[in-house]
Amino acid sequence: MTQSQRLARPPIQFILGLLALLVAFCFKSVVTAPPNVSETLSTTGFDTKVAIDRLAWILGDERPHPVDSPANDLVRERILSEIKTLGYTPEVRDDFACRGSKRFGGMSCARVRNILFRAGPSGGGAALIAAHYDSVPAGPGASDDGAGVAATLEIAARLTGRKLTKPVIFLLTDGEEVGLLGASSFVRKDPWAKDVALAINMEARGTGGPAIMFQTSAPNGRDIAALTAKPVRTIANSMAADIYRTLPNDTDATEFLAKGYDVINFAFIAPVARYHTPLDNLANLEPASVGHMGGAALVALEGHLAGKPTANALEADVIYSDVLGRFILVMPKAVGYGLLGFGLLGALFAYVRSGPKGVVRALIAPLAALLVAGGVGFGALWLINQVRVESQWWFATPMAGRLLVYSSGLLGALIALWLCRGISPTRVLAGAWIWVTGLFLGLSIVSPGSMILAAPAAGLAGAGFLLTGMKIDRRLLQVIFGLASALVLLIFILPALDFAEVGLGFGLGWAFGAVGALLMLCTLAPIWQPETKLAGASLLTLLAIGGAFAWAAFTPAYSPEIPRPLNVQHWHGDGGDHAWVLGPGEEAAPTSMQALAPFKLASLRNSDSKRVHAPAPVLSGTPMPARIEVLAETKTAEGRTLKLRVLAPGADEVILSVPKEAQVRMLNGGSDGQAGGLTFDAPKALGLRCVGRSCVQWDLEVKLGPTPAPWITRAVLRKLGPEGDAIVKARPPWASPVQGGDVRVTNQSQKL
Template identity: 30%
Template sequence: MRDYLVEQLTSMGLDVEVQDTVGMGHSVPTPYGPRYLGAGRVRNIVARLEGTERGAVALMSHYDSVAQGPGANDAGVPVCAILEAVRVLTEDPPRRDVLVVLTDGEEAGLLGARAFFAEHPLARTIDVVLNFEARGDRGPVLMFETSPGSRPLIRKLAGTRLPVVASSLFDEVYQRMYNSTDFAVSKEHGVPGLNFAHIGGFVHYHGPLDHIGNVDRRVLRQHGDLALGLVRALDEPGQRTGGNDVFFSVGNGTMVRYPVAAALPLAVCTALTSRPKFKGIGALAARLAAGALGATGLTWLLGKASPEFRRGGDFHDSGKVYGAVVALSAAGSLLGGAHRRRGAATRLPLAVASVVLAKMLPGASYLAVWPLLGGPVGGALVLAPLSRLLFQGLTPRMAGTSAIVLQLLGEQAAPVIGRLPRGIRRSLAVAAAATGAALAVRAVLPGEARPRPATLSYLLDADKGTALWLSSDAKPAEWTRDALGDHPVSARLPEYFPGWKRELLHAPAPVLDLPAPVVRVVAEQPIGHHRRVSLEIRSPRGARQMSISVPDGGVLRWAVDGHAVTAEQAKTGAPGEVWDLWLHAVPEQGFRLELDVATTPVRMRVADRSDGLPASGPQPDENGIAPAIDVETWGNATFALVRLEI
């Protein structure tokens, strides 16, 4: 793949190089255990379309994928879009440089991006980064993250009039999430920019269904139009940073925006002039709660018949599930009486929310301000698309948030609904409820053959001469039952995975003749009150990943092949906190690892991991490959481990 991309960029006339180095990832929190670190050999593709003026716009994505899927969307679609945008740009080159940065090791902890911005001289020439990503296989493309002081870039984006869903709400939310892309690294280095992704079809993410058949050419075109249009727009002189805006998309390519400083005054004025009333608040809260609980209960009930729901919170036919939520919310809005008073009851919560959001999350304040200003019309423009995006972004597992938005919109429209004769309202409510029920049933009916992914790993304890079958699933699948049996033990395994809090199914496995990881101490020297230990670590069986754990923590500094990170930089390494490092793309000769540790003996556990199961064990068919939703290393794999003291 790398050779192909280099060939394509070279044929367009760009100066192309491959940055071959070691990338170092800072700690990443996981839902199941300790913060873990990453390092590994990366090969970034860096290409330059030379301009005549100083400064560069970087088009960035990553070209690696998780091992469990082809990666056609994540990130094949963005890479293809960038290639085509650059091809068009070569026909009429911009005045400023255009850099194409296709990183390696993104899925392993942003390793390639960290290496590029830390080491590559062209990184210091970048004025703006445009990063393109995917978290599914459907649109629309969202502009979901900005750098600080993004007003000039938002103005440029709005000026292109390109169809993109952009919102300062996304940025406010994303800053508070653990998720990250290569764009996070450019932000750490103070480079202005915008981050784009399509997120629909989460069930196809990081798994075997992320193949070329599930690529939407409209999404591909949208990424490409954005890359091309923004490079053209940013070729004009002007500031790259300067203040922040509240902004949101309305319609196809139209954006409303105003300074963040105006958010609180606008919210206060709107709240004071909306004439909020306390009457009906209790009934409104009860209706909203009922809608949220109903939608959540529906999706969790449907999830009982959908194995993919447990793993990722999504469905193969999530559009039908969303349709069911919309239909049932509509039925709730049509039923009941006092429609005229119900519309007035929404003013108080919207007024309070507008002021609170403007003070605490100004980028999200428009969600309450504009429905207050515009009534049902303003609510429809803002809340209707928000409900769909919440359903996609938070997955159907949190369908209650989407239902609350729909219910609130229905409450605003209640006075209009109340003008309909009661008989017509009841008939429409029955039709909506029936439609919702039919869509819900159709969403989980057996259809075409779908993947039934399951995890199974083989673990050899080379010290003890024992072995286990392991699975992170809730129960054995049909093909994993041959190894796990019908009733495997479920428990944590700190002896093998220190600090991991998740329970794993496990059962005894045959002891195979696998070479164990090799660890050799090559040097040791005192460093103040500590010591620096140099180790050579390699996998004789050619595993692509290795895991090094120090269960008692206390690692103050670590380096891989001379690339060092301190505990303070990595935000880990305190005594008693499990220190866990994953090494990726392990070369044949292995890595040289340096650890700054205490002068007393330090316990270590070293494991190597190869993709796939031993040939003598059970094997999944193409539909049984486990997706890497939770942690990339929990696919079907073979582990061998040793313990030692240094």
């Protein structure tokens, strides 16, 4: 075999590098798995077994316990009993609370009963340990947020008998699931709210996975100082916190941030398909996840208690990231900019000194990798969505999605290397790092926290590039520093990608693949030879893409463990029409249900969107519609001010849909006329909601336009009558109620 033939074959280290990269991207969740309960106990003192045993007693028969329901009363009484057993004196704050949201265009109300107790001295500077104890109507809430309740009580148990230097307030909110009502009530009205300096909130959006610290206040110096005062195992990075601020998602921490507290917010989020379903039960709750979250929260509390008062000190704003979930690296933003800038200058230095050949191609190649990976991934995902009727198939086959998008990333990296044939490997590697450092410097404009993911690796790469100017073996330096900086880059970015996949799904999978292509190019370039033929490797990558496509496109999307969310609603309208309505979403009815009724996606009376529905029999019993009484009306030149009373006898929930034509300019809820007040700059459609037993009579005040408009009232009863037995029985085992579950809805139109 000639020398040229040997070079034409990919060296073994290159082939192994390809395989290692694909394995690392597809199985990256292994390195972020939560510690076992024994490790958590030995390192933090948090006893997971005791915490879950306590939760099992609190949940009892695991019935759903939404706000202001008899089941929630029982859960609350058992929580109070446990708190007293721990030696504390709990207090219950009873409040009819409303919270408005301009973002979503509406308001939610309910009677909430927050549970509070405290330890340590009186006064300010307190740490708030918070979770919520209500569940959605469809599920028992063992994870969301029974896990937070269990962790809160176990943290309280760890403090029993200790002499504390700062106050600790424990808050178990009610009504979180219907709009953060308990947290809103606490920050607006509770006398203890003024004492809080740091809020540590615990949540769940699944039944397992690692504990993720995904939200802080801004600036965040005190938050991160408390979290990292002692070694802590959690998943966290400042880019995720930046992104979360832009999302429409909310937890109780939203209210704590608005109050001005420092905030540390934890959650575990896998698998999302069990979120707000009957599968959110004790059997599926992963003990290691509860321990991971509770242990990290306990460490953060201990850090706050040990910290010195800094009330008048200027708070730093830092960037941070976990390192394989083992510890958290923290650095000032200036250091992040410095390392990225140093890496960019080093890459430019090496790029310029790499001779005249390939000046343009080596700089275009990384862009080609991004475009190929993103384009192939986008096209493949689009085709799968055309083949499948299921909108979120990736929850059932996440590994198929990973293999698809990261094989696309690998293809992009290989094409970039093919474009660079005959060019100096140093220039190819420098070109890739110019793009990496430039990309993250650009991202820092909108997300300064993103710098932490690339800055350490950029600093290492920059040092390697500058050393190539020395009279030593440049090829050896390239391999050593190139692989070392690529490894550091992967260590920081892979856990962040895993978090993004679980939280966002593969709707943005093409973007994950594009990022992967750039990372893979940085990893492969140090071990690549310019004369190496890449056709065989590219063919294998195309086969991997094809296999992943078939896996994702044709594997059953749902199972009893990862179910399709599917509620059955029985609607009765004021026009005498009756309908079965399926949701959420617009997926077709399962065959077994279609056999009972001719479901179709079409417009529905008293609905502002198309819904999957079919004719239904008459509601059993006497429908009890909600009605609106006008208690007082004041007319002005601008419009009208109405004091309203909504009456919904026997309903578990009442919903008002207000059309844009009503021209609502101001909205207040609650008997005090102040709860959840909202003003609107322009007319918009609104949704108003009151949940629980207290909503049989609901008072509102509204300022609106002069012309009456039709409001839709919906009285919701959380159970189906006997006429629903057959349709519920026909729901397949791979489908499950979600959120509000199966309900009867009585609709009525009323002009106001």
